[in-house]
Amino acid sequence: MIIDGSKAFSNQTLEVDYCIIGSGSGGAFAASLLSEKGYKVAIIEEGPYQKTSDFKDMRESRAYPELYQELASRKTKNKAVNILQGRNVGGGTTVNWTTCFRTPENTLKYWRDNFDLPFTSDSLAHHFEVCEKRFSISPWEIPPNTNNSLLAKGMSALGREYGHISRNVKDCYNLGYCGVGCPTGAKQSQLVTSIPRALALGAILAPRWRAYRLAHQFGKVSRLEAYNLPGLGNQTGEIKLTIKAREFIVAAGAIGTPALLMRSRISDASGLLGKRTFIHPTVISGAIFEDEVQPYLGAPQSIYSDHYLWQDYGFKLEVPPVHPVLLASTLMQKGDRHRELMLKLNNLQVCIALQRDGFFKDSVGGNVELNSHGEPVLDYEWSEAMGEGFKQALLAMAELQFAAGAKEVLPIHASASTCTSIDQLSRMLDGLSMQALAVKVVAAHVMGGACFGTSEKQSVTNLDGRVWRYHNLSVMDGSLFPTSIAANPMLSILGHTHRIYS
Amino acid sequence: MSVGLIAWRQGVLVPASQQSQKISEFSFLEKRDVVLITALLPALLPFKKWPLEDTALMCQDLDRTISFMTKSTKSEIRQLFDLFHLKPFLWWHGARSLDQISAVDMSKLITSMTSSRLSDFKMAAAALNEIICGVYYANPQTDRELSYAPPLELV
Structure with missing residues (x-):
């Protein structure tokens, strides 16, 4: 059953096992x-319920207002x-670039050493295997597109390691429009x-409702109160949906989940609710090649490099798909210079460097x-040391782009200009500020803010995501992670x- | 600039030239915002001429985009636009008024905001560029200008 808030005209109340x-x-x-275990489940979602057939135009102008926060x-x-975050039925998975990695062992080790978490690659292996099978996650066998192959070529020329990305696709057409909803x-x-599996088993899906507050008393949540979102806009309506349930699972993403718990005044002895939110701050390097790259065609991400990760x-080095609106809103140049770069779209190769976040005292x-x-906002600033990390990342990306044959390289920065050699670029980088608003920083992964742990003084939930001191309230999304x-x-x-x- | 063909109807601004229903009424933009956008377009997108009809279409796209935003984002954009409606702000940057400012002077104004020590000005300049360029290139008619192969619609 589907209860679409954009078309609701009267208040409604549901009673289920799990909300x-x-x-x-x-x-x-x-x-x-x-649902497979026989529980009655209701899923509430702020974004719209759009299907594959709605994505066939493959247009950024349609996708961004409808599918993203x-x-x-x-x-x-x-x-x-x-911050690029999905807001639709399917969440980030509807609009992400299909890149799948298991949690790196180094991250798990850091969690064991610093947060007393018991997870190891071996202890999680079975769960990852099941997910890989269930969601068709496997190495991408088709040759990478030019955007990705230039990352491989550059790393190879420098004698540095790179790898092939596993993707969650089945019979993929290799189109390159994953970010606007897969049209096939x-x-x-x-x-x-x-979602179809749960619906077939009797789950209720309630899209276009904004979860406002969890009502609770004596460590027990009794109901969720949500309001409709009429039409396509972002304004909350006045029609109310109340969901009563035995258990409540908050999985609204690492900005939405802490926000709902905070609006609901959920007790938190650790003081960590909404704190330590990490984003993999990402800097960008564009390179112009003689031959066409067409960075918008083909599987968006198929090559990566962890050479600099630890x-x-x-x-971590990856490449993004580059479509006009994404490029136009990313470039920091103005006027004629902006246009000049836009006109080079077909010959543009872009690398991104995703910084490890949360592994240092000043991070x-x-x-x-x-x-x-009552809307959530993420207050995030980076340290001077991380700014130096941005500089190193921009230099490393330029180095590999030149090694792959780039004519010109442009770090995405308000004061940068295109360079024709690595020495020139290195000198320019020395003089560039890495402060906020000077260098372009983007993020597509938000983690933390309701971290799991073994003690209620040092975490928001226990290892199973159950919020400490609450009998029937859990968190189940990236908020649980204590670092990126x-x-x-x-x-x-x-x-x-x-x-x-399971 | 001339807003002669833009008139008030039932309290909202509509480009009066568009009798063919191509342009809808604005939900966010005010009359003075249209003056601002008319001054911004030749500075931020200087490679083309901006006849009134194109300006009106751009205003319509911008208004529609803003209408999808959250309350707080809308109020931030309102503050951003209102900044340019403050006479002292324009005078400080050497401009008399928005309807007399040239593209070159507007471009200088935005550049000085970008290099300002005040992060609010930097923020404002970046936001203007991002919004205006984002909305312009969201129009499929710009695909050909970029030699961007538009996606083939799947049947």
Whole structure:
């Protein structure tokens, strides 16, 4: 059953076993696992329920307002970081670039050493295997597109390691429009896997409702109160949906989950709710090649490199798909210079460096706050040391781009200009500020803010995501992680969901 | 600039030239915002001429984009636009008024905001560039200009 808030005209009340808030990797997968066990489940989602057939135009102008938080232009409080987050049935999995990594062993070791978490690669292996099978995650056998192959070529020329990315696709057409919703249904997102499975087993899906507050007393949540979102906009309506349930699972993403718990005044002895929120801050390097790259065609991400990942302020190298609106809103140049770069789109190769976040004393992450409208905002600033990490990342990307044959390289920075050699670029970087709003920083992975742990003084939930002191309230999304994953987090979220709910 | 063909109807601004229903009424933009956008377009997108009809279409796309945003984002954009409606702000940057400012002077104004020590000005300049360029390139008619192969619609 589907109860669409955009078309609702009267208040409604539901009674179920499990109420799940959010339909991304954690929420939708938990919904299907619990439905398989025979529980009555309701999934509430702020975004719309759109299907594969709605994505056939493959247009950014349609996708960003409909499928992303704040039209894909969500920003941190100081406006220095653009955060790409899905907001639709399927969450980030509907619009991500299908990149799948297990949680790196180094990350798990850091968690064991610093947070007393018991997870190892071996202890999680079974859960990852099940998810890989269930969501068709396997190495991408088709040759990478030019954008990706230039990353491989550059790393290879420098004698540095790179690898091939596993993707969650089945019979993929290799189109390159994953970010605007897969038009063929090849991407094994939650939208085409767990959601239909849960619906077939009797789950209720309630899209276009914004979860406002959990009502609770004496450590027990009694109901969720949500309000409709009429039409396509972002304004909350006045029609109310009340869901009474035996158990409540919050899976609204690492900004939405802490925000709902904070709005609901959930007790938190650790003081960590909404704190230590990490984002893999990502810097960008563009390179112009003689031959056409067409960075918008083909599987968006198929090559990566962890060569620099575990050094100080290390970073993972990947490439993004480059479509016009994404490029136009990323470039920091203005006027004629902006246009000049836009006109080079076909010959543009772009690398991104995702910084490891949360592994150092001065890498404390950000805080989720509620503004005067009750909407969440992430207050995030980076340290000087991380800024130096950005510089190293921009240099490393330029080096590999030149090694791959780039004519010109442009670090995405307000004061940067194109360089024709690595020496010139290195000299320019020395003089560039890495402060907020000077260098372009984007993020597509938000983690932390309701971390799991073994003691209620040092974590928001226990190892199973159950909020301390609450009998029937859990968290099941990237909020649980005590640092960033140091890899694209979807498979980590799926793996823990399976660990807890299978 | 001339807003002669833009008129008030039932309290909202509509481009009066568009009798063919191509342009809808604005939900966010005010009359003075249209003056601002008319001044911004030749500075931020200087490679083309901005006849009134194109400006009106751009205003419509911008208004529609903003209408999808959250309350707090809308109020931030309101503050951003209102900044340019403050006379002292324009005078400080050497401009008399928005309807007399040239593209070159507007471009200088935005550049000085970008290099300002005040992070609010930097933020404002970056936001303007991002919004205006994002909305412009979201129009499929710009695909050909970029030699961007538009996606083949799947049947």
